[in-house]
Amino acid sequence: MAWRGEIDLGTPPAVSQAMVTLTIDGRRVTVPEGTSLMRAAALIGTSIPKLCATDSLEAFGSCRLCLVEIDGRAGYPASCTTPAAQGMAVRTQTDRLKQLRKGVMELYISDHPLDCLTCAANGDCELQDQAGAVGLRAVRYGDGANHLDQAKDSSNPYFDFDPSKCIVCSRCVRACDEVQGTFALTIEGMGFASKVSPSQSEPFFSSECVSCGACVQACPTATLIEKKVAETGTPDRFEVTTCAYCGVGCTFRAEMRGEELVRMVPWKEGKANRGHSCVKGRFAWGYANHRERILSPMIRASIDDPWREVGWDEAIAHTASEFRRIQAEHGKRAIGGITSSRCTNEETFLVQKLVRAGFGNNNVDTCARVCHSPTGYGLKTAFGTSAGTQDFDSVMAADTIILIGANPTDGHPVFASRLKQRLRQGAKLIVIDPRRIDIVRSPHVEAAHHLPLRPGTNVAVLTAVAHVIVTEGLVDEDFVRDRCDRAEFDDWAAFVADPRHSPEATESLTTVPAESVRAAARLYAKGGNGAIYYGLGVTEHSQGSTTVLAIANLAMATGNLGRAGVGVNPLRGQNNVQGSCDMGSFPHELSGYRHVSDDAARAMFRALWGADIDHEPGLRIPNMLGAAIDGEFKALYIQGEDILQSDPDTRHVAAGLAAMECVVVQDLFLNETANYAHVFLPGSTFLEKNGTFTNAERRIQRVRKVMRPLNGLEDWEITQKLAQAIGYAMAYDHPSQIMDEIAAVTPTFAGVSYDRLDALGSIQWPCNDAAPEGTPVMHLDGFVRGKGKFVRTEYVATEERAGPRFPLLLTTGRILSQYNVGAQTRRTENSRWHDEDRLEIHPHDAEQRGILDGDWVKVASRAGDTTLRALVTDRVAPGVVYTTFHHPATQANVVTTDNSDWATNCPEYKVTAVQVGRSNGPTDWQERYDERSRRSRRIEGVAAE
Amino acid sequence: MSATTDKLVRMVNQIATEFEGQQPGNAVAATWDHLWHFWDPRMRDRIVTHLDTGGEGLSATSRAAIARLGSRAEPQSQTRATEFGVDADGNTESDAG
Known part of the structure; x- marks a missing residue:
């Protein structure tokens, strides 16, 4: 739709059941008690001039532009800080108010560069708008003290800070405090010397700023502005879509000019993020156009051969032929598929349908296997x-x-940020x-x-x-x-x-x-x-x-279920972990978590799909790899996952993949798993497709296509072509039809459709006739299973224990600027904050081993060893070391073992017994892997860089 | 013992140990039920074969559960816990209550 700014009511809504009625410029308006005059006026379409006010922040009352007159009251109170009262009569536009506002604006403009025509915010500048709104036509003040020679800070890779354009409205400082909760910005100095300061007058990049973008969003001028806007110009259209990073599921306005993405702006109406964002969703989307993105299908006979680019028809026909050959030679259970929590509900549903109905088995699994499968169980x-x-709103009622x-x-x-607000x-x-x-x-x-x-x-x-x-x-x-x-x-x-x-x-x-x-x-x-x-x-x-x-x-036991402010809340890692699980991605469950042994459920699918569903569970990812090594599993279709980097015990994963006859990777880049693949099918980004994601709060949200897929096909179209090629009919014209099918076979999604999602913005499942707008809080009056089930929880020590040979415990995790295996974020400027994985080690353990901060160290476990640099810190306890796994060069999962959760096989990433010592360089494995990786990425006719 | 069998032995012992703690007196049936509902037939066949050839490394609960697995009897489907929006009369209702 055509670009327009979001409506700004000036101050946040008041939360009150009591209502007051007043008149503004003679018009009656009734609002909750505590509502500001500015907001009350805005609600009836009257825009009172303002600069320091915005409805994402508490009123501040500093700019003195929003003055009004109130019958019976002296002076000219600020409408942003004056609450509406019963019977109040307010005037927003009088000769005296016009004079005062023009005087205030004149002072602002007297210390502002008049470069509007070449300013990056031209056409999207509140200062410019308000100068027009108050009718400022001239500035009487000539040369004098000003801030026009202040140096620009361009240290942040995504936005510039130009203090010469700053009006010291404090919106950026307040956004950092109130919305983000980092308190990285402050107003330094007093009076005329006041200026915005990151940390202790440091450049933004090296300050405590976490680059969430809240300050940029709040800035009413070009003082804080996205570099991309400065380079490209202002957007001319936008679509609301959902972030493809973590399980929070922030919604954004993807603001475009033509087919070029200008910026992602968090959508104020988004119920998961309430207008906020982080550095990944807000800024780290440049990977979509990264030079390493693969846009042509490729095949090769052996993983030792270079890739050969082919057309879609050849790639699909070759894959189908191989799958059918392998099933003919080794049985129908010899192949399988992996769905992705980074792909849409429709795409994951289609992959599991391909496996169950097309391949004729239940060998489908998803990356939730390695993260939240125990939550499901x-x-x-x-x-x-x-x-x-x-x-997520529930946290604001938690005590x-x-x-x-x-x-x-x-x-x-x-x-x-919401959590910190509540704290x-x-x-x-x-x-x-x-x-x-x-x-x-x-x-x-x-x-x-x-x-x-x-x-x-x-x-x-x-x-x-x-x-x-x-x-x-x-x-x-x-x-x-x-x-x-x-x-x-x-x-x-x-x-x-x-x-x-x-x-x-x-x-x-x-x-x-x-x-x-x-x-x-x-x-x-x-x-x-x-x-x-x-x-x-x-x-x-x-x-x-x-x-x-x-x-x-x-x-x-404590009664903390069934109302706002309580509950059990798994924070899902990837954007669509909840959705991929809902869609039947586990080998033992159909969509809606119905076990494959359920005769009635299978009969329903058989009637709709025209294919029998195996009544026995299929293989889980680690079992697929084991079966491959044993010669029982020969081919795998992997959509949007990089199991070689993300899954534990890398050597086992590599051995399993190497043992297969046809590994198909569908992804944006030649990821680590693709080093062992025979077919590469280029995928599409979340910007290039339609669909839905389901976030950690069961919220189903639309993903909207804002540009054509550079690879030519949306991911669901690729799966559909593959199904057709193996002889299983699929004929969807649009993902909305896939959602209609999901709703037809999945009771929790019964009331979900694209039309309803467009009308409501989002829906939290279960959604059915009794809850047509979804279910924000579950278990209000009872549990789905009837009575809540208490289960004994006997502690059983892991077999992975520290001892003389491996005396430290390694635990792994992630960092703000990088995401999962880093395939996306490593191909953005985010790597400037985190360009390598480091091993956190306590000073005591470091000293015992002669390790200094920044030293190269070898981490060895019974599974393998790797090297990386040390970060000596007391954030970890003595006896515990920690690292992230975002960089393939580190190969952190070479060290993690095959220990796993007893019920689900979720890997035990969080406990690995290791020894740490100083190192002179990469391990033998790292060197061999690096060589394989370079050889494997060769493409015929394309020179290596 | 192959690496895969060794891994399956560790897995089934883990499951059995957990159910010994969770459901004393019912651990064998619970372990059997779990293996049936979560393990691919090839995994089940392999562990049954391992038991038939001596069952090295298997705990007592594991052995009893695997022996029952070998009988090919099927437990009830686990789907009851996942039905949504259907009351006792077959009418749809919301989990929100």
Whole structure:
């Protein structure tokens, strides 16, 4: 649609049931008590001139442009800071007001460069607009002191800071404080000397700024402006779409000029992000046009050969021929597919349909296998629902928040900003994490309790918390009686009450002081609305599923379910982890989490798909690789995943892939997995396709095509062509038809359609006739499975234990600027913040090994070894080391082992026994892999760089 | 023992140990049910064969569960826990209650 700015009502909405009626310029308006006069006027279409006010920030009252007159009151109050009152009569435009505003504006403009025609914000500048609105036609003040010679700061790769254009309205500072919660900006100096300062007058790039873009969005001039806008010009159209990074699912206005993306601006109406963003979604989309993107299909007979570019028809026909040949020779269960949590619901649904109906087996899995598969298992067991219970808005009603195994300021930054807002309002925080993550103590936020547990002891800690709740009489008896299975509760309560589960008894195991556990348990149980948020630090353990069950036990025992402000909230890693699981990507489940052994469900699919569905589970990703090594699994269609880099025990993954006869990778780039592929099908970016993503709060949101796919096809079209080529009919014209089919076969999606999504903006499943607009908070009156199920959570130590040979415990995670395997973010300027993975090691452990900050070190486990540089820090406890896995050169997963969650095979990334020592250079594996990687990426007729 | 079989032995022992803690007295049935609902037939066949050839490394609970697996009896489908929006009379309703 044609570009237009978003409507700005000047101040945030008031939250009040009481209403007041007043007149503004003779027009009656009724608004909630506490609404500003500026907002009340805007609601009836009257725009009062303003500069320092915007409806994403609390009123500030500094610019003096929004003055009004009120009957019976002296002076000219600022409409942004004056609340509407019953019977008030307000005038927004009088001769005196015009004179005052023009005088104020004249002063602003007297210290502003008059370069509007060549300014990057020309046509999209509030200062320019307001000068026009107040009728400023001349500036009487001549030469004098000014700020016009202030130097521009271009250090940030994505935006410029030009203080010569600054009007010191403080919108950027307030956005950093109120919206983002980083407090990186301040106003330095006083009076005429006042100026915006990142950190201690540092360049933006080296300051504490996290480049979320909130300041740029808030700036009413060109002082803070995207470099891309300066280069390209202002946009002329936009589409609302959904970010393809983390599971928060921020919606953005993709603002375009022609087919060129000018900028991504967080959409104020977005219910997941409420107008906020992070450095990835806001700025890191340049990978879509990166020179390394592959746009032509390629095939090769052997993984040792160079690639040969071919047309789509040849690539698809070759792939289908190979799949059919292999099934004929090795049986129909010898091939499979992997869906991607980075792809849309429609695309993942189609891949699993291809596998189940086209290949005739259930060998389909997804990357949730390696992240949140224990969430699906645990929450389905406890509640009957494989999903989180709340919407993100719920956090604003929480009083006590447990954050366990999650680092949202890095992994889910936009949710972290909401969380910090609530903490600044007074909610209490309990962090359970081996590392002192940033949110434990950051500006204006400090955790009430940090339980720095020993990696691998989540179950012991949470069972100790349950022990305190039960033995100290903190159980919500009414909730348990009404909502849960009583016999199972009694059994569980007796189990956790055993003294061996007390905080004192488990302290030597967990290393968490018993009194901290007791204090945290009391706070969670009796500290008002208690909400639990968790991440991969919960799931990626040998007892990941048990920890999810332990979390569900705590929520039920304390009655913290079924209303706003409470709940069990898994923070999903990738943008569509929830959706890919919903769509039937697991080898044992059809869409909507119905087991393949369910005769009625299979019959429904058979009727619609015209194909029998195997009633037995297929292989999971690690089992596919094992079966390949054993000669039982020969071909794999991988859409949008890089299992060689992301999955554990890299050597095992490589051996499995190398053992297959036809590996097909569909991706944007020649990723690490493609080193072992025989067919490469170029994929499309989220900007080039239509579809939907489902975020961590079960919110289904539209992905809208803003440009044609550079590779020629949307990903669902590629899968459809492949299905047709193997002889299974698919004939969709548009992803909306795929969604219609999803709705027809998936009860949780029964009421979902593109029309309804367009009308409502987004829908949280379940969505059906009884809940036509979706379900923000689940389990209001009961659980899907009937009664909530308590499950005993016996702590079982992982087999991965530190010892003399491998005395340290390695845990892995991510960082703000990079995303997962880095395929996207490494191909953006984000790498300037994080151009390598580093090993965090405690000063004590470093000193014992003679390691200095920045030294190259070798990390060795029983699975393998790799080298990277050390970062000596006390963020990690003694005995624990930590690294990220964003860079293929590091090969962090060479070190991780094949240990996995007992129920789901989710890898135990978070506990690997290692030894660390100084190193002179890359390991043999790294050198061999680097050579293979370079050879594997050769393309006939294309010179290597 | 092949690497795959060794891995399957570790996996089934993990499952059995977990259910021994979760459901004392019902661990064999729970382990059997889990293997049936989550393991590919090839994995099940391989572990059954391993038991038939001595079952090196398998715990007692694992052995009993695998023996039951070998009988080919099928447990009930697990779908009950995942039905949405259908009440006892077959009418649709929201999970929101």
